[in-house]
Amino acid sequence: MLVLPSVSRIVRLVAHPDGALRPEHFEIAEVPVQPPTPNEVLVCNRWFRVSISTRLMASKGAQSIKGIPFPPLNLGDTLADGAIGEVVQAPAESDLHPGDLVLHGFGWREYATVPQQDCVRIDARGVDPAVYLGHGWTAYAALTHGVQVHDGDVVFVSSGAGAIGSMAGQIARKLGAGRVIGSTGSEEKARWMKAELGYDEVVIRGATPITQQLAQAAPDGIDVYVDMVGGEPLQAAASLARHGARFVLLGALSAELAAEGAEKLAPVELDTFQLIVRGVTLRGYSACEDDRDGFAEWVRWLSRWQHEGKIISPSSRFQGIEQGPFALSEACAGNLKGVVLVEL
Ligand SMILES: NC(=O)c1ccc[n+]([C@@H]2O[C@H](COP(=O)([O-])OP(=O)(O)OC[C@H]3O[C@@H](n4cnc5c(N)ncnc54)[C@H](OP(=O)(O)O)[C@@H]3O)[C@@H](O)[C@H]2O)c1
Known part of the structure; x- marks a missing residue:
């Protein structure tokens, strides 16, 4: 049973990068853990992905780029990316229960309140998080x-x-x-x-x-x-x-x-x-x-190929939310391999 803290940490943008992206463009802040509204799920994040597209989202002119698939970041915004977390509290009428693992899009924070419809329950115990958070799909x-x-x-x-x-x-x-x-x-x-x-x-x-x-x-x-x-x-x-x-x-x-x-x-x-x-x-x-329904097909093929020992899911891993900005700057500098993951 998780004991809920009163505050948790998030990472937010404090300066738009001009030139190389550096950890100083971000800050780790402590914020109160928000109780979920009736349609939200409170999740304790275990892993989140660090994507280089964050550099573009954090850049000054990002608002004017037509069709980028991610919301541009304003100063003070909390970063977001794919995450795996453990359900702490879920609406009574939902099929989610405390302890379930879910995939969602609110990484870069220790605790997330996630709209119920944005949580996908996964059977990920004992599974490499790179399978779900990686880009094999x-x-x-x-x-x-x-x-x-x-x-x-x-x-x-x-x-x-x-x-x-x-x-x-x-x-x-x-x-x-x-x-x-x-x-x-x-x-x-x-x-x-x-x-x-x-x-x-x-x-x-x-x-x-x-x-x-x-x-x-x-x-x-x-x-x-x-x-x-x-x-x-x-x-x-x-x-x-x-x-x-x-x-x-x-x-x-x-x-x-x-x-x-x-x-x-x-x-x-x-x-x-x-x-x-x-x-x-x-x-x-x-x-x-272009293809929202094929994820399950991918997971089936991946487990078959992994079982045959013929495919690996490379990742570069960091420990603790405070390492997130450094991980991102290293990824943008070309110093990492595979998908970049932070474990919380
Ligand atoms: N279409 C889609 O469905 C989809 C989905 C997700 C992401 N994307 C996009 O796909 C692209 C790849 O994403 P990813 O997450 O896999 O990124 P990534 O390849 O992991 O990007 C990081 C790597 O880019 C290389 N790099 C660094 N500076 C560069 C430069 N100036 N020119 C060229 N390469 C440089 C470095 O690798 P080396 O040192 O090895 O060159 C670095 O390790 C991105 O543009 C991303 O936005 C597309």
Whole structure:
């Protein structure tokens, strides 16, 4: 039985980052634990996810970005992200009970009052929290519902060590890819990607031009591209696309994580003559918006692949809410691998 404290801690934005995001842009504050209203559930959070999209949400001009899937953050706002927590108090008529574990969107706080309809009960005891909070689901949806992978395809995944990318490379292989190539920011990550995630080759941003590196890694071109970055790797993928290649565009890290500050626009110059001649398909895809019902399908496949010992759910883990801002700044600086989780 949980003893309810009178106050708990949250993380809120105190300065909009201009340039690199730093822990000082956030503060840990103590606030009273709010009793839930009749339609709310009081949850004691156990884990929350740290997403690099928070940098864009926290940037000054975020309000003016059309169509971003997350609410922009104003100064003083509490951050939010996916979380797993234990129900403390639930409406009598709900099917939730104290002690149940639920998935919800109010991370970055020790206790959350969550609208009842936003709580999803999960059977997560003994299960790696990265299964529920990680981005394997996004990668799976992109590679099954966004594009299709055919047997023997050459697949390129940008930001291939990141939250989505670390799963996308492995899933592409499970779906029949013959050769899987990733991109990353360091030699150390490249070695880890080959050893742990099964990438055949890895190209490194900031070294020689990516088109040149990709041409060496995929001399006959690529069939599928999972784009987390935009910019240079997208140009490289377009220039090496084989006939009938399929691109699924998920993110624009080159703009979101630009060194000089999160950019609102992610422009890129592509040779559209070549895309037309080779019949290349480019599809922008949002796993949440385009495919809300496939999560259960993903969890079934993941448990089967995990049972066979053929897939891992990489994560970088931190302990305690006070580590959240540091975890976020490290993630944005490219120093972490897989999904970033904070345990409370
Ligand atoms: N469409 C959807 O359904 C969906 C859902 C969730 C997220 N997203 C978007 O998908 C993208 C990937 O999300 P994620 O959470 O998996 O992020 P992520 O790949 O884990 O992002 C962090 C990584 O980005 C790389 N990076 C850092 N600076 C960069 C720069 N200037 N240019 C390019 N890469 C840089 C670093 O990796 P390396 O050092 O290894 O390069 C860093 O570790 C994001 O744009 C996110 O907003 C899309």
